Amino acid sequence: MSTVKLKNIYKSFGETEVLFDINLEINDKEFVVFVGPSGCGKTTLLRIISGLEEVTSGSVIIDDKDVSNAPPVERGISMVFQSYALYPHLSVFENIAFPLRVAKVNEKELEEKVFKAADILQLTDRLDFKPGQLSGGQRQRVAIGRSIVRDPKVFLFDEPLSNLDAALRGDMRVELAKLHQNLNTTMIYVTHDQIEAMTMADKIVVLRDGVIEQVGSPMDLYHNPKTKFVAGFIGHPNMNFLKTNATKINKGKFSANIGDSEMNMPIDAGDTKSGDDIEIGIRPEDLEVSDKGGVPMRVDVVEHIGATVILYGSVLDNDNFCAVLPSDSTIKPGDKINITIDPNKCHAFNSSGQSLQRS
Ligand SMILES: Nc1ncnc2c1ncn2[C@@H]1O[C@H](COP(=O)(O)OP(=O)(O)O)[C@@H](O)[C@H]1O
Numbered sequence: 001m002s003t004v005k006l007k008n009i010y011k012s013f014g015e016t017e018v019l020f021d022i023n024l025e026i027n028d029k030e031f032v033v034f035v036g037p038s039g040c041g042k043t044t045l046l047r048i049i050s051g052l053e054e055v056t057s058g059s060v061i062i063d064d065k066d067v068s069n070a071p072p073v074e075r076g077i078s079m080v081f082q083s084y085a086l087y088p089h090l091s092v093f094e095n096i097a098f099p100l101r102v103a104k105v106n107e108k109e110l111e112e113k114v115f116k117a118a119d120i121l122q123l124t125d126r127l128d129f130k131p132g133q134l135s136g137g138q139r140q141r142v143a144i145g146r147s148i149v150r151d152p153k154v155f156l157f158d159e160p161l162s163n164l165d166a167a168l169r170g171d172m173r174v175e176l177a178k179l180h181q182n183l184n185t186t187m188i189y190v191t192h193d194q195i196e197a198m199t200m201a202d203k204i205v206v207l208r209d210g211v212i213e214q215v216g217s218p219m220d221l222y223h224n225p226k227t228k229f230v231a232g233f234i235g236h237p238n239m240n241f242l243k244t245n246a247t248k249i250n251k252g253k254f255s256a257n258i259g260d261s262e263m264n265m266p267i268d269a270g271d272t273k274s275g276d277d278i279e280i281g282i283r284p285e286d287l288e289v290s291d292k293g294g295v296p297m298r299v300d301v302v303e304h305i306g307a308t309v310i311l312y313g314s315v316l317d318n319d320n321f322c323a324v325l326p327s328d329s330t331i332k333p334g335d336k337i338n339i340t341i342d343p344n345k346c347h348a349f350n351s352s353g354q355s356l357q358r359s
């Protein structure tokens with residue numbers, strides 16, 4: 001069993017406060033992804049879990065044991081970095097074996113472990129190569145192999161795919177998902193890339209400016225973002241936002257003008273009063289072209305990506321509005337079209353960016 005609990009963690013570097021009251025429970029065998037923009041504190045939090053960084057206050061608990069003051073070697077954790085940090089003069093075999101040599105593991109056990117890791121990572125026929133003779137993806141797998149042989153209770157990954165080209169990143173996402181199934185071990189994975197988070201995670205932790213913004217499964221965050229930030233960060237292309245205000249409140253729900261039409265929203269008004277600023281959120285994939293009525297859109301750019309067509313243009317106050325349509329669409333740049341915004345698919349946010357709940 002390997003669980004990780006973070007309790008009331010704060011971290012400052014001198015005067016700079018980086019993490020604020022982080023509370024999180026990571027279950028046994030879970031694949032958890034920390035996602036957020038650059039500088040939000042992901043690496044710092046991962047280093048705190050590994051023991052490479054000390055907390056300013058709060059505790060790190062692994063398998064019900066408080067390890068807040070324990071050195072990295074006593075935590076049973078292994079970390080894979082973005083820079084692979086391989087030894088260029090050593091073979092793949094010796095790179096993977098390195099932590100076992102340091103731990104003075106006997107030769108037979110060492111070989112067994114290295115061969116097993118190489119087998120899982122499909123590196124068996126590369127064991128005599130030097131890192132310089134490998135592709136980026138293979139080098140990353142060697143770095144992961146060096147982690148696997150240590151049999152850690154928890155694997156930590158810090159943006160391990162950032163140095164790879166897009167196609168290879170896609171392949172490696174699948175490889176890492178398989179690795180998680182094979183090893184059946186708790187994994188914590190850091191990325192700024194929401195697609196990596198959506199595709200790999202059992203549980204996503206969205207961080208923003210050192211605070212946990214929301215925790216949930218990928219589809220939970222997609223369907224029920226608690227804030228405008230999460231709504232705009234999760235999902236690709238990004239959610240569209242339109243500024244408006246509540247025109248009236250009726251039976252706890254609000255209405256709002258979108259273009260020329262007043263729409264009754266199936267969304268709880270909460271503390272919102274008539275006249276208050278509201279932002280409506282609608283995902284590009286939830287839009288349709290309308291034959292009559294709807295909201296006007298001026299189309300600037302059309303991207304045919306095969307299965308779908310992505311339109312970019314202006315709708316009301318939003319000049320970066322995006323709609324995803326079926327591939328048979330014949331809409332061209334410069335076209336003026338009308339789109340249907342379905343209130344049942346809309347999200348809404350108050351002026352402090354909190355989501356109003358759909359019901
Ligand atoms: N050793 C350090 N000394 C001072 N500030 C640091 C140090 N490490 C990180 N920071 C600051 O902490 C914040 C979070 O950094 P980091 O955890 O690396 O973010 P992320 O991994 O999400 O990009 C940044 O503002 C960064 O400049």
Ligand SMILES: [Mg+2]
Binds near residue numbers: 042043044
């Ligand atoms: Mg980082």
